[in-house]
Amino acid sequence: MERVAEAKIGFARLLRNPFARNLTVILIFLFVLAAGLIAFYSHYSAEKLKREWMDHEAAVLGRLAEEHPEQAAEWLGYVAESDSISQETIEAGRRLMERYGMTSALETRWFPVIGDFVVHTRWYLLLGVCVLFLIAGWLLYRETHGYLRKIRSLAVALEDVVKHNQPMPYRLYDEGELGLLANGTQELALRLQETIEQLHREKTFLKQTVADISHQLKTPLASLTIYVDLLQGDRLDPAHSAEFLERCRHELDRMEWLTLTLLKLARLEADALEMNIDKADLNETVRNAVSSVRKLADAKRIDIRIEQPQASLVVDHDPRWLEEAIVNLLKNAIEHSPNDGTVAVSLEQTPVFTRLRIIDRGSGIDARHVPHIFKKFYRSSKEGSGVGLGLPLAKSIVEKHGGVLSVAANPSGGTIFHMTLPLHPFPADPANLTKL
Structure with a gap:
């Protein structure tokens, strides 16, 4: 998610918002529409005014022609050549008109052509403004409704998360500030739900x-x-x-x-334990674990054999805690092994991981018990004195090292525990640990 560096929004950043872009498009559309309507009305008004002016001139010429037919052609020439009339002639005509009260102070209603033009212009302008207002209102409503609907959806989804602990039904992907708000809200909802x-x-x-x-x-x-x-x-x-x-x-x-x-x-x-995971010799950790259970093995005359292919096997681990995990696995193997039996411990290293195997020749584990043996207080049989905590503790310790602890049946009888440790462990997420 893009980080908001500051609250100030420049013009370029403003145009990244779909709402601002759409609003700009609406304004441009309205401007072009208004310009087109003005151009159309100007042309229409000019043509209408021209026709009415020509009708007025024709009426005047017709009246004069009725009274003085011999001068009709001359008067028509004056009308056609009105641009060549001198200013003196215009002033003389104006003085003549003033004698009969026809001045610029005379009301427009006494000039039918101009009066009709003014009345029509007012009505057409009012109609045009109303049309533009309705179009602009509809476009703005449509755009604002969609924008507010997204905000409303975010608010409802966030309320469901806060009050009802429900996940957000969908993710809103959008540009601009609304996209930042949506991403922030969705991240907040996810974190809140995780919390x-x-x-x-x-x-x-x-x-x-x-x-x-x-x-x-x-x-x-x-x-x-x-x-x-x-x-x-x-x-x-x-x-x-x-x-x-x-x-x-x-x-x-x-x-x-x-x-x-x-x-x-x-x-x-609870992830309240801090392990000191550092490079240490895994061979030494295994030997210390075997020494810890030597007395228990001697009581049943069990031989613990260690196969160490390398004199030193340096692996990232906490020797104290991993030793406890190995001790619990060895105790389990000794407990389920017959007297005079054998428990084998072998180490294997690859470029990716290190694997520890603990093999016993006991009665083995029934397949129906395998999914449950790492649960607390689970016992696959009534034999032995354990309470079912050693294996869950061992699994938790191994997973805290970023490793995996698994169990499988030994083809020749007994059980094999596999402890796999990565050469470069990652910190274990408590939420991903096996539920014991």
Whole structure:
């Protein structure tokens, strides 16, 4: 959209407006029409005046010819050669006319030819002005009506956006100041609608987050209440008391992990988390993630194999957050792998992206669960102790890096997670993040 630098409008800029151009065309048309009517009426009046003057002269000559037929030819010569009459002759004739009261002060009505000409001229001029006024009024109404109709359409569309949160039904493309106003109004409407939708998403997200937290904390809180009630009694021996205290500690740790994970997800989805994405060695990030889950893998005697084709693989990422995403993927792979199994981690780099694969030989994921496994609190099976937050958190972190996290079935059994990171990531738009 063209930016309005100043409020001043010059003549050239004024003519860029269709309304101003059409108004100019109307004025030119009216001027040409008026000039044509004036020329036509001048010619018509001159011809009419000539005929009436000749009739008057003919009447005078006819009367003189009746009384003095011998001088008729001579008088006709005087009329035909009126341009050659001297000023003295004119003055002599004027003095003669003054004797009978025929002077320039005499009213026009005593001169029938001139009187008729004046009366007809007045009526024709009035009629011409009325015709021009009607034509000008109709043209101006037609042009102004179309102009105001566009402004009215913009006003109605903007009112629908503001009051009813409805999108603008169409876009108005026009030139000049109205086009600037239309574009500005439409941009304002789009931004307003996006803001309203963003507020609605944030409100829905807040309600969902609060509901998720309350739902997930309800069970451990109930367990803690029971354990505390039992510990307050006097019938427990020290061994059972120690067991219940250990269970309380376990539930508290679970609540702490659950709360922190939900807060991380909330900050990621609300775009309230600033990542320090910079060039770093992805191999080292993967090794740190594997070290974090080594104890969990050893408990099931699972071998984690890392395939790193390059000694150093520099990729733009936040090592701390991407490590957490990889840890969650590894925990999921270990949890669904059988004892004495294997989890493979491989890296691949192309001129466009870097891909990390995590492959397990577990029971795999049913095809009907694949579209939902990245949703919060979704569990594809009752096996395992997870609550369904690790994969959504990993996906949000990867998308914040401008990457993609996907899952596919392993042809030889198990599951393959693909983490694809661009070599030159773009900032992720929160509105485009996957709804978890």
